[in-house]
Amino acid sequence: MLLVRGGTVVTADCTRRADVLCDDSGRIAAVGPALEAPTGCAVVDAGGLLVMPGGIDPHTHMEMPFMGSVASDDFQTGTEAGVAGGTTTIIDFVIPERGGALLAAWKDWRAKAEKAVADYSFHVAVTHWDEQVHADMGTLARECGVNSFKHFMAYKGALMVDDGVLLRSIGRALELGALCNVHAENGDAVAFLQQDLLRRGLAGPASHPLSRPPTVEGEAAQRVIAIAGLLGAPVYIVHVSTEEAASAIAAARARGQRVYGEVLAQHLVIDDSVYADPDWLGAARHVMSPPFRPRHHQKALWAGLASGQLQTTATDHCCFCAGQKAQGRDDFTKIPNGTPGIEDRMSVLWHHGVRTGRLTPQEFVAVTSANTAKIFNIHPRKGAIMEGADADLVLWDAEASRTVSAATHHQNVDYNLYEGMTLTGLARHTISAGRLVWSDGDLRTVRGAGRYVERPCFGPD
Amino acid sequence: MLLVRGGTVVTADCTRRADVLCDDSGRIAAVGPALEAPTGCAVVDAGGLLVMPGGIDPHTHMEMPFMGSVASDDFQTGTEAGVAGGTTTIIDFVIPERGGALLAAWKDWRAKAEKAVADYSFHVAVTHWDEQVHADMGTLARECGVNSFKHFMAYKGALMVDDGVLLRSIGRALELGALCNVHAENGDAVAFLQQDLLRRGLAGPASHPLSRPPTVEGEAAQRVIAIAGLLGAPVYIVHVSTEEAASAIAAARARGQRVYGEVLAQHLVIDDSVYADPDWLGAARHVMSPPFRPRHHQKALWAGLASGQLQTTATDHCCFCAGQKAQGRDDFTKIPNGTPGIEDRMSVLWHHGVRTGRLTPQEFVAVTSANTAKIFNIHPRKGAIMEGADADLVLWDAEASRTVSAATHHQNVDYNLYEGMTLTGLARHTISAGRLVWSDGDLRTVRGAGRYVERPCFGPD
C-alpha cells in the first residue's frame, strides 16, 4: 500500500487538499483530507505538490514498422519515458499490413506490448474493407476491449482509405458502440503535391510542409465530419494542427454533432520555421504529418483546448533516429514520418498552457487525461482520483524547472524536439497501479508490469 | 446525520454506485460504495435513483419590484418551489433603484431573503456609474461575498447602461476578480421598435417578440463580447435565446476569449407560437425578455449545451399573476416581463435533454449545477458530491413521470408555462444542507433555513 500524503488533489472537476491511499491491487482505496497510513504502508510526501491523474497519451506508435523502418522506442522504453514525464497510460495503434487481418494484427501488437512498464490499450486501424474486416471489428469490439478504430485519409497507396471505406467502417463502429479516429489529410492532394515538388527538384525536408499545407488537413477534417454526420456517428480527429480543422470541429459541434479533436503538444509550441534549418538532419527530424505550421495556428489550438472544442492532447510519439531519417536524404517523401514527445507532453502543457494562463490546472487534467478517459470510455478507472479508480498518479511540482535534452531523456531516440527548452512544472513522482515508478529522477519501472486496458464499447443510445 | 443509501451517484465528472453520508453541519461526510450508517443516522433509500448535486438556478428574481409590480414568488415560496423540483441554491439579483447605492440595495435584498428555505446568493446590478458604484463594487466583492455584477443593455430609461458604463464596470470587476453578467438586448432598438409598433396601433402581446427580434439580442451579445475582449475580461451572458448570440459566444471562445452563456429551460422547449394565442392573458403570460423564439433557435441552444459552448441553465424565474400581467392590457410594453420556471427546470432538462440523447446524465449535472458552481466560484462546495461539500442533493427518479400543472405546483403564481406537459424524470427526494426537505411529494422545508452563500472573488491570474 502507498499513501500519498499532504498534496493538493487536482482533477478535471475540482481542486482540494486530500491524501490518496493506494491499495495493493493497484487501485485507489481512499481519498480524504487526512488519511491514516495503514500499518506497513509506504508514504510519499506530496507536500507542495499537485496530485493529479497520471497522464494518458491517446496517440503513440511504439516499435511501429513504418516507411521501411521500425520506430526506435519500443513498448518498454516508450512507456518508461512516459512514466518519467508523468504519463501512465498510452493508447497505441494496431496497424495491419495492407489487406491484413485486424484480429491477427491485434494479437501481434498484444505480444509486442507485453514488455510495457505501464498500462496500454489499442486503437485498431482499418486500412481496407471486406467482410473479414467487418467481422473482425465485431470480435475486437465485443471480445477484445477495442472500442476505437483508426482510419487514414492520407498515405495514398499504403494506409489510405477512400470515403466509401470510411462510410462502411464508421457505420459499422456505430452499430458496435465504438468510436472512429481519423488522420485527416487529403492523401490524393499530398501525393500530387509531393510528385510536383520532386519533379521540380525540391527534394529536401523544406518540401515536406509544402506537400501538406493547412488546406489539405482542413479539407479532410471537413470531409470526415460530413461523412460521420451523414451517419449520425461520433468521430475523433487525431492531431488537429490547423485553424481550419479546429474551426470545422467547432462548427460541427455547434450544429449538435459529437466531434472530438486531439492536439499534439508539439504543434502547440513548435512552428514551421524548423523546416528552414539549413542542417538537413535538423529539418528532417521535424518531419511528421501533419507538419509544423505557421504560428497563428497555435492560437487556434490553444483556444480550442481552453474552450473545450478540442478535448485531448497527445504526442503521436513515433521515434526515428538519425540513421533512419537518413533514408530520405535524397527524397523527402522517404523520410520516416514521426517525432518523439511522450516524455515532455505534460511539462509542455503545464509550462506553455497553465503558467501562461491559457489553461487552469483543472483544464490541464482534463486535456492530459480525464477527457481522453471519458471519450475512450475508461473513466473513472483512468483519468480520475477516487476510490476504486486505478492508482495511476502523477505528483506534480508546479514550480520546479528542468531543461530538456536528448542527453538526459528516457526516450530511445537520439534527439529531442524541445532540446534546450527550460520548462517549469515536472513530474516529481509517478505512481502506476499503486507503485512508485518514478521518484525524484529515479526510474523504478518493471518490464512487463504494464497491463492491457480493455475499453468497453458504448451502450446503445 | 443522514445516509443516502443504494443510489447511483452522478456528478459532472462521473457516474458510480455510492452511498452519501451527510453530517449535522450540513456537509457531506463521506462518499463510498457501502457506507455504514452511524448510530442514530437516518437513512434514505436511493435504490433505483440517481443521486446528483442539488440544482443551482443562477438566475431568479424573487419578490422583485419591476415595472410597477412585485414578483409574486417571494424568497420563501420561490425556494420551496425550487426544492420541490430539485433545486437547492439560487443566485438572485440585487437591483438598486435608479441611481441608488449598491451596498444599501444589497442589504435590502439580504433582509428580504432571510425567509428563504434553501441557500441563496446574489449578483448585484450596476445600473449607472459614479465613484460610489466603484467603491461599492469593491466593498461587495471584498467583504460581502459578491463576485458577480449584472448589467442590462436593455430597458432604456430604466436599468439600461451604455457601453461606457459597461467598460468601466467590467474593468472594475476584472481588477476585483469578479465576473460580469449581461442581459444582452439592444435597448435603443427595443424602444424604437416598441414605439413604432404602438404608433401603428399594434398594442397586444403579439407585438412583444416583434419589438425584440433575434437581431436585437445577437447584436448586443456581439457588442458586450467585443467590450469584454477589449479589456481581456471574462463575461457571462444571461438567457441566451438565439442562434445569433450562441454563435457569437462560440466564435469568441474559439478566439480564446472566456465567455460564458446561460440558457433558460423555457427557451429550450417553448417557441414563439405562444404569442399567437388569441387569449390575451395566454399570450401575456409568455411575455418575458428575451421572448420566445422561432423553433430553429432551440437546436442551437441544445447544441451549445451539449458541446460546452453554453454552460449553464437557469429560469429567470420572475412571477406575475393575471392581475399583474393585466397592467399591460392596452399596451404590451407595460406587461410585467417574466415567467415562472424554477420548479420545473430540472425535469424539463432531463425529459427533453437526457431522454432524447442530447445530453448525457453527467452533462445534465454540469448544466444544472456544476458548471454554475465553477463559474461563480463556489465549487466544490456546491455542484459536487464529495467529502466536505455542502450536502445539497437531489435523488432523481429517471423513470417516473408527472404532468405539470399550476394546480399542483409550489410556485406562488397562477399559471405554469408547461401546463399539461408530462415530464419523465423528477426529484423523488431533495436534501438541503443535510436535511430532507422534499420527499415523495411532501415539502418539509423550514422558513429561514436557507443560508446566504458568499462567493469569493477569483484570484489574480
Place this chain on the structure above:
Amino acid sequence: MLLVRGGTVVTADCTRRADVLCDDSGRIAAVGPALEAPTGCAVVDAGGLLVMPGGIDPHTHMEMPFMGSVASDDFQTGTEAGVAGGTTTIIDFVIPERGGALLAAWKDWRAKAEKAVADYSFHVAVTHWDEQVHADMGTLARECGVNSFKHFMAYKGALMVDDGVLLRSIGRALELGALCNVHAENGDAVAFLQQDLLRRGLAGPASHPLSRPPTVEGEAAQRVIAIAGLLGAPVYIVHVSTEEAASAIAAARARGQRVYGEVLAQHLVIDDSVYADPDWLGAARHVMSPPFRPRHHQKALWAGLASGQLQTTATDHCCFCAGQKAQGRDDFTKIPNGTPGIEDRMSVLWHHGVRTGRLTPQEFVAVTSANTAKIFNIHPRKGAIMEGADADLVLWDAEASRTVSAATHHQNVDYNLYEGMTLTGLARHTISAGRLVWSDGDLRTVRGAGRYVERPCFGPD
C-alpha cells in the same frame, strides 16, 4: 437589317432609352437614342419593352445519352424552346464515354449540334485521366474553342473522378487558361446511401433526396474549392443548390480565391416537398441531381445572386419523358436524372427575382447572360448590347403574364416543372444573330441556323 426601336436597353451595367440596329452579319451595328432605320431595314417596335441581351444558359444537356436513355430535347427542339423563352445561347456538355477520347467526343457533339437554331458552345467533360486526356485538353483549348472542362464528383462507377484526377485536370486547365466546372456531390456517399436505402426497401423517388442530402453537396463543394485553392486555380461549381455550398463559395471568395457558382432556376423556386407526391411519376419527374431542397436553402441562393457571390443561372436542362422515367419504377437509382427548364428560366428569374425586389433588372441581366459571358470569356460578344456584339436580344415584356404548361411549351418533353404557375415577365420577341426568331408567340427559327461559339482561353496572368 433590323432596327429595334423605342425600347429601354438594360444591360448588366446600365439602363437607358436606346434603339438597337442589327446588321446582316448578325452583329449590332449601332446603339443610340434615336437611330435612323436604313433603307429596307425591318423595324421591331420595342415600345414599352426592355431590350436585354439574349439569355445564355451555361448548363444544358441536349440529346444526352445518360443512364440508358437519351434526353428527349435535341439541339433543335432544345434551342427552339430556349428562343421562345428569350435564351439565345447555350453551353452544352460533351461527355465522352467512360475512358473515351475527349476530342472524338467533341466531334460527335459538334455533329449532333448542327441542327441547333441558336448559338451553342461546349464544355468538355474529363471523366478519367491519362496522357491522351492531357493532350486532348490542349488541342481542345488551343484549336477548338473550348475553354472549360467539366468534372463529376458524383456518379460513382460512371462519370465520377477522384481527387487525383481533379488535381491533374484543374492543373492542366490552369496552364491552358481554361476554367474547370464541377458537379459537386460526394459520389461515394451517394452510392453508400443509395445502397442503404435500397437494402431497407426504400426504392421510391422519395429516397432520391435522402440519398443526396445537403451535406453531400456541401462537402464536395468544400473539397473542390480546397483542391483548386491548392493550385491557385479558379473553379466554377455548377448547380449550387444548398446553403452549405453557397457558404463555401462565399468563404473562399472572402479569402481571395476566384470561385464561381451557378444556380438553377428550378432550385430557386421548387422545394423538396415534390418528392412527397403520392403519384410515382409526379415525384420521379423531379428526380435530378442535386435534388430539390428544403425551402430555407432558396433564401441563401437568392442572397448569393443578389450579393454577387453566385454569378450565373442555368437549367441543367435534361429532359426525360414518362416512359424514360419509368426505367426506375422499381429502383429510384435507375430513374434518369434530369428536368426540363430552358424555356422558363428567364421568366422564373424575372417573376420571382425582379418583381419581388430581390434583383434589380440590371442584376437580372448579369445573372442570366452577362456574368456567364464574362466567366466563359465570350463577353462582350455575348451578354452585352454594344456595337460589334452579336445581335442576340430579347425584347422583354415586364408586365405581361403567362401560365406555364407542357401543353403549350416548346420543350420536347411531356411535362413542365412549373405547370400551372403564372409568371409575369416574358419574351415578347427574341432576336438571334440579328434575325427575329420569336415574335409574339410565333416561332420563326431555322434548323441549323445556330453557330458554334468558340471560346478563347484566358491569357496568362
Place this chain on the structure above:
Amino acid sequence: MLLVRGGTVVTADCTRRADVLCDDSGRIAAVGPALEAPTGCAVVDAGGLLVMPGGIDPHTHMEMPFMGSVASDDFQTGTEAGVAGGTTTIIDFVIPERGGALLAAWKDWRAKAEKAVADYSFHVAVTHWDEQVHADMGTLARECGVNSFKHFMAYKGALMVDDGVLLRSIGRALELGALCNVHAENGDAVAFLQQDLLRRGLAGPASHPLSRPPTVEGEAAQRVIAIAGLLGAPVYIVHVSTEEAASAIAAARARGQRVYGEVLAQHLVIDDSVYADPDWLGAARHVMSPPFRPRHHQKALWAGLASGQLQTTATDHCCFCAGQKAQGRDDFTKIPNGTPGIEDRMSVLWHHGVRTGRLTPQEFVAVTSANTAKIFNIHPRKGAIMEGADADLVLWDAEASRTVSAATHHQNVDYNLYEGMTLTGLARHTISAGRLVWSDGDLRTVRGAGRYVERPCFGPD
C-alpha cells in the same frame, strides 16, 4: 469638342478598342471604333492608353473644420490634385456644427465648393436628432440632390450619434429613398481606451491605434448592420479597414441584406508599423481613424474588392500640415485625424491591385468609379463611357511609372503617405466635362469649373 482617338476603352463592363467624342456641353457624344473628328475638334491621342471613366472619390473632406483645425486642401487644390491623379468627381461631406441645421450647413458647403475645378457632390451628416433634422433630410433629398446621409458612431462628445439616432435617421432615409453612410467605430470604447492610455502616460501617436483596435471597428460594423437590418434598409460603411468589418459585411450580404463597404487606398497598402516611427511627426502624420492595421487585414480588404463584397475605394482625403498635427504633440487625442491621398488613389489601386493580378482592369474601373456611381445613383452619368454620359475620362498609361513625393504632388499638404513609392500606372491625360484638364503633367484646370452634382433619390421598391 474633343476626340479621344486610338485608345482602349475600359469600363466596369467591358474592354474594347474605341474612340470617344466629347461634345461642348461636357457630355460624351459618341463611342465607337473609328470616329470621325468633326471640324474644329481637338484630338487627343490615346494610342497605347486605356480610356476609363474618371475616378470618383466618394469620401473627401476639403477645407473641413475638424478638431480645431481646418483641413489644408480646399475645394480648388483638392480637386486639382484629384484631376492630376485621374479623379474627376468627389463626394465630400457637409458636417453641421453640433446641433446645427443640416440645410444651412449644406448651403455653407455649397458656397465653399464653388471654387472646385472638377465636379463634386455632398453627403450630409446627421449628428443629432430632432424634428428639424427630420424635415431638413426631406428637403435635402427632395430639393437639393442629396441622396446620402452620414453618421458617426465614433467621436464621442462631438459627432457621435447613439443607436436611437441611427434608427431614426436610417428609417427616415429609407422613406426618402436615400442611403445612409456610417463611420463605424465604437465611440464609447475609443473614449475609454484613450483616457486609459493617457492616464497611463502613453500620450504619443503610438497610442492612437491602441485606442482604436480592430474590435472597435468590427463591433460597430456589426451593430449598424444589425440596425439597418431591423429596418430593412441598405447601409454603406465607409473606410472599412479590418477583416472583422469586411466579414460582417459579407455575412450580411449572404443573408440577403444590401450592405456596401468602402475601402481607403491607404489601408490597402500601409500597415500599422508606421506608428512605431520614432519621429513624432512621422507617426502623427499617419494618425487617421480608423488607423492603419496589422498587415493581414489588407488581404481581407483586397479579397473583398475582388469578390465584390466591398465595392468602392476612397481616400477620406483630409489634409493637415505639420503645424496642425503639432496640436497633439503632448496628447495623441488632439492630433487632427486625417491623411491626404486623393492624388494617388488610382495609381495605388492600379499598381498594387491590377499589376499584382488581384483585380482585372474592369474591376479597377468598378472600384474606382462605376460602383460608386451606381451606389450613389449617378450612373451612367458618371462611372460610364457611353453616349450621353458626362465626359469625365482618364487616359491611363498602364506602363509608365512615377515616384510619389510631396515635393511634386498637387495636394496642398506638406507630406505624402506614399513618399518615395514608385507606382506603375498613371493618368496621362484627364478630361473633365469634355475639357482636357491634365495633360502629360500639365495642370489646365479652371477655378470654379466644377459643377455640383445632384444625386436623385432611389424610387420606392
